[in-house]
Amino acid sequence: MDRQAKVFIAGHxxxxxxxxxxxxxxxxxxxxxxxTRAELDLLDQxxxxxxxxxxxxxxxxxxxxxxxxxxxxxTMRADxxxxxxxxxxxxxxxxxxxxxxxxxxxASNCIYPRQCPQPMxxxxxxxxxxxxxxxxxxxxKIAGLKLCESHQRQNGRNYVSVIPASLYxxxxxxxxxxxxxxxxxxxxxxEARVRGDRELMVxxxxxxxxxxxxxDDLAQACVMLAESGYDGGPINIGxxxxxxxxxxAQAVVRTTGFEGELVFDATxxxxxxxxxxxxxxxxxxxxxxxxxxDEGLREAYRTAPFRSA
Numbered sequence: 001m002d003r004q005a006k007v008f009i010a011g012h013x014x015x016x017x018x019x020x021x022x023x024x025x026x027x028x029x030x031x032x033x034x035x036t037r038a039e040l041d042l043l044d045q046x047x048x049x050x051x052x053x054x055x056x057x058x059x060x061x062x063x064x065x066x067x068x069x070x071x072x073x074x075t076m077r078a079d080x081x082x083x084x085x086x087x088x089x090x091x092x093x094x095x096x097x098x099x100x101x102x103x104x105x106x107a108s109n110c111i112y113p114r115q116c117p118q119p120m121x122x123x124x125x126x127x128x129x130x131x132x133x134x135x136x137x138x139x140x141k142i143a144g145l146k147l148c149e150s151h152q153r154q155n156g157r158n159y160v161s162v163i164p165a166s167l168y169x170x171x172x173x174x175x176x177x178x179x180x181x182x183x184x185x186x187x188x189x190x191e192a193r194v195r196g197d198r199e200l201m202v203x204x205x206x207x208x209x210x211x212x213x214x215x216d217d218l219a220q221a222c223v224m225l226a227e228s229g230y231d232g233g234p235i236n237i238g239x240x241x242x243x244x245x246x247x248x249a250q251a252v253v254r255t256t257g258f259e260g261e262l263v264f265d266a267t268x269x270x271x272x273x274x275x276x277x278x279x280x281x282x283x284x285x286x287x288x289x290x291x292x293x294d295e296g297l298r299e300a301y302r303t304a305p306f307r308s309a
Contacts (some may be wrong), residue, residue, distance in 0.1 A: 001059050001102070001226045008033040008057035010042065010091055011064030015171045016106055016164075019219035020061050027223065033057055043083060048090040052098035059226060060103040062091050062144070067137075068178035074133040074269070081136035088144030092159065096151055103159040104222060105148045107234065109166065109211075109275050110138045119278035122163070122234050131272045145234055158231045162222060165238035165277050169215035169296065170303040182212060185249055186297070187306050189256040198260045200253065203268035206246035211276045213239050214291035214299075221287045228285065238277035239289035245270075255297040 001007070007024060011017035012034040024032055033055060040051055042064055052060075066083040068076065088105070095103050112120045113128030125145075130138045148159035172183040179187070185202065192200045221237045243251075249262050301307070 001229075003028045004031060005029070005058040006031045006033055006055070007059045007061070008052075008055065009061045009063060010035075010087075011062070013171070014063060014065075014067075015167060015169060015173070015215050016218065017061070017063035018171045019169065019215040020063060020222060022216065023219035023223050042087045042090055045086075045090045045094070048094045049097060052091075052094045052100060056098055057100060058102065060091065060095050060100055061222065061226075062088070062103065062105045064091070065106070065141075067173065067180075069180045069184060071177070077136040081140050084137060084140030085143055088140065089147065092144060092147045092151065095159075096155060096157060101158055102226070103148065103157070104226060105144050105159065105161045106222075107141045107145050107161050107163045108138065109163055109236075109238075109277060110134045111142050111145065111163065112275070114272055118274050119276040120236070121278040122236055122281060125234065133269055133271055149233070152231070158229070160225065160230060160232065161234040162218075162225065163234055163236045163277065164218050165211040165213040165236075166275070167213055167215045167218060169300050172215075172300065172304075174304060174306055181210070181245065182248065182252070183300070183304075185252045186256065186301055186304060189249075189252050189258045190301070190304070190306060192260060193256055193258040197258075199263045200249070200258060200260055202245065202249050202262055202264050204245060204264065204270040205266045206249065206262075206264045207244055208270045208272065209242045209244050209274040209276065210248065211238050211240075211242040212248070212293060212296075213237065213289060214296035217289040217291050221282060221289075224285070224287050225282075230285070235281050236277040236279045237282055237287075238279045239291075240277075240279055240283075242274065242276045243293075251293060251297060255294070255301050
């Protein structure tokens with residue numbers, strides 16, 4: 001992929017898509033193609049086909065998705081399954097019909113089995129049952145990954161899938177009803193500090209362990225793979241270390257300046273006990289994450305929209 005390539009970023013306003021735009025523009029790519037939801041409804045197969053056939057991008061990053069935290073995934077199951085299946089199928093199949101040769105699909109670490117040995121290697125996909133609370137979203141992401149893989153084998157397309165660790169950073173979703181654990185904690189700790197609360201409630205027991213990757217590190221990895229012409233199987237992208245939700249909450253309160261007590265609500269679901277990716281494959285290609293969690297949290301907090309609301 002050269003600097004003059006026409007690159008379409010699907011989902012450019014989201015956390016991942018905006019990080020890809022920052023990375024690509026910072027590296028001198030000037031022909032970046034974007035569309036808002038109002039300009040192009042990715043759930044409309046005919047509209048997607050017309051757009052891709054007309055524009056014929058040289059490379060397509062699929063960062064568009066319906067996303068949310070454990071509560072949203074568990075209660076809006078049909079919406080998460082349908083919309084993510086439709087977005088993935090429309091973009092991947094539309095790209096093939098338009099003759100787009102190269103594409104990168106952003107999957108999710110929730111596609112690994114619930115009882116997957118840690119750290120999770122790419123070969124462990126589809127070796128066991130999924131985590132029930134986010135199973136519909138995971139199934140949709142697996143379908144997208146397999147559609148890319150099938151076009152590789154059947155049609156010789158360079159359609160690759162990446163599997164990132166849990167992400168955070170600028171343009172994250174901070175909605176109280178649908179956000180993931182890290183942005184939810186950031187917002188709630190900030191608001192608790194502003195109100196002068198003495199306690200901050202954290203969902204779950206605090207014992208599950210998660211791996212968190214700064215979204216700009218992910219973008220650097222994705223662009224490196226695209227520029228190198230990588231055409232292999234699904235590839236993990238993580239930082240290589242994890243921490244407990246309790247430790248994450250402690251890091252968040254340090255970042256926000258909240259001085260009260262952390263209280264854990266064990267009646268709320270924990271999800272999978274541990275999710276740590278084995279990133280040996282991408283590290284062997286010369287990439288490593290560079291953003292420490294405390295530094296990444298400070299940047300996420302600095303740019304969080306709720307601070308200026």
